[in-house]
Amino acid sequence: MEKIIKWKEKYFPYLMCAPAIILFTMFIIVPLITGFAISFFSWDGYSTMTFNGGENYLFVLQDEVYRQAIGNTFVYAIAVTVLKNIIALGLAFILVKKFPLRNFFRSGIYMPVMMSYIVIGILWTWIFNPTFGLLNAFLRLIGLESLIRGWLSDPTFAMASVIVVDVWKWIGYHMVLYIAGLQGISRDYYEAAEIDGANAWQRFKNITIPLLNPTIVVNVLMAITGGLVSNYDIVHIMTDGGPFHATEVSATYIMRTAFNYGNMGKANAMTMITFVIAFIFGFIQLRVMTRQEREEN
């Protein structure tokens, strides 16, 4: 009996973890390894695979569009991260206070989070439409005709337009996290600081930011990883990488290379390179943002 209990104690945690580990292995590790292997082959997804060494990686590095897509991906990720967090934090400061209709505004701002990218993409494509779009109609109404343009067809503005939509969709989510973080900060700190004569900026800089840091780390990490790897849907629906690759991100170009161009090997090589870049970027970012906590520990 004692043996059984010991066996249980020893192996039960492993058994509990096993389903998650097996699923993670099957759906993350195995595809990653398979993808890495395919990246060394010339393959259209249909006919016989031919080993071509590291040629696919060479093709990727020579590919101007891929380089542009990687650049766009970073612009996109950094822009949405900065905007989402600044706007969401600002809204959280306003909506953490008690005032009439507070919950109405909170719910309204959170609403887009629950909508799918398909719905949002189509909705905003119509808002940006040059003939029927609300945006240009509004600009015309207030006499700002000079600002009217093809928001999704002008290479200069297309990326900014897509970024605005992504930010609009997610600020509610980040705002809720920031509200929770702000509510977790004890009023005592602010009262003590006020007695010591600290002004609003000093209270924000020396109390709010340090105590909100874990929430900021989570928010920034989620926004940046989302911006780096979960940008396919919105870009695909709104511009599909156009015009003239102005909004091409690595995910749309990888999908196009794999399924439109039938070049699985090169698409997998792109995926590996994107994965390594995102991994290094995420790792550095995490290290930098948690430096203080690590030093304290």
Add this chain to the structure above:
Amino acid sequence: MKKIITLALSSLLFLTLLTGCGQKNETPEDDGNTLHFFSYVLTDEQTAAYEEIFADFEEETGIHVEASYQGTWSEAPELLNSMKLSGTPVDIFIQGVGLIQSPLGPGAMIKDLTNIVDEEVLNRYEDGVLDSCYMGDHLWCLPMADGGAWTIMYNKTMFEELGLEVPTTFDELTEAAATINEELGITPMMINGKDTWAWPGLYMSTYAEATDGQSVENVEAFLNGDKTFDGEAEIQAFEWIADLFDAGIMKADSLDTDTTGLVASFVQERVAMIFTLDSTLSDIRNASPDFEYGVLPYPIMDGASDYYYGYGIGDGSLCIPAFIDDANLEKAALFIEFATRPENAEKVLNAGGATKFKIMKEVDNSDDAFVQEMNEVVTPHAVTYLDWIWPAQINDAFCQAIPALASGTITSEEAVTMVQNAYDTIVRENDYIYAWWDNFTEEEAQMVYPAE
């Protein structure tokens, strides 16, 4: 106890997830007398027509047809490949010429029908209809759906009110556009340029004009590596598209407009003419049944002698997969013969309304006035869709180059360089060969070409 329950529940959850990865080893009721039919999701009317044919086929031959409809037209090759890899039987499938040219043909996914289909079956089709179905003198499919064409539709009422004659040349079109702009302040002509696939449609017309109708031959020579894509005609064809924008006939709003926006703009009279696929017709009719419109000839550009429109018959064609079980090949051929009999083909071809183009000798197309007009204006000036010939990478180069040219981001010379670069890239990276039918491995050739 709690631990055991937790473990049991998590194991159950895990196994539930894994069931999705399983596959059936046997098809139920597969008694060796069943044909497996696969298609992308068709319209309700087309599905009902096929189901009727399956029932009649079973009654005549005793062969049961098991049908499966999944995904969209463009997803069908991947789904077919999944079926091949998972061992799911498929004996007949529906696909279009464009996706046979790439990726199904080069991927050795489709059977050569040349020696499978009898002459009698071929004779059921109108002359020239099967041209697109032949690649490298091999027959790969048999059309079972309406054809399609690019057209310029115009608002007849608006033209009459403005006293405009039907323009036939570029200069006349420019004059008409200027009148429309001055009198009504609206965009004269629009294309659904947000759907980037629409842009090559313009090039099909201008390139055919620049080559005196030899666009297909020139593209084939280019894809074969016999010529480069930087000649006078190639540049001229791009120039003529740029001219549409420079002359104010088309404007930047085309770049942001999708098919729905195009139809809405047209029926709400915010645009006088639209360059579109004829399939838009049903959307226009649904949106505004009383709207009066006609078909314009594509403007003959300065220096050209005739006009052309991109056109094709061969979408929704019957095909046999290369991985068919050999035991079912004869039954599949029997089904093709049965389905293409005029009385049966008519059910599918006219599902949801008579066809616009005449596909089969004994199946009439629509006598609708607009359709008749379209057949008069478009059909005698038709050139095969070039995006059914060139691969996706080249098409994508056009899809990027033309809007960039229209918005003044690049020049015509840069546009042809983009196309040439796309070709050079696929040759270097994909070992691209246009004549894929001559490029199979021995094993693939055995699957694709049936034994004599």
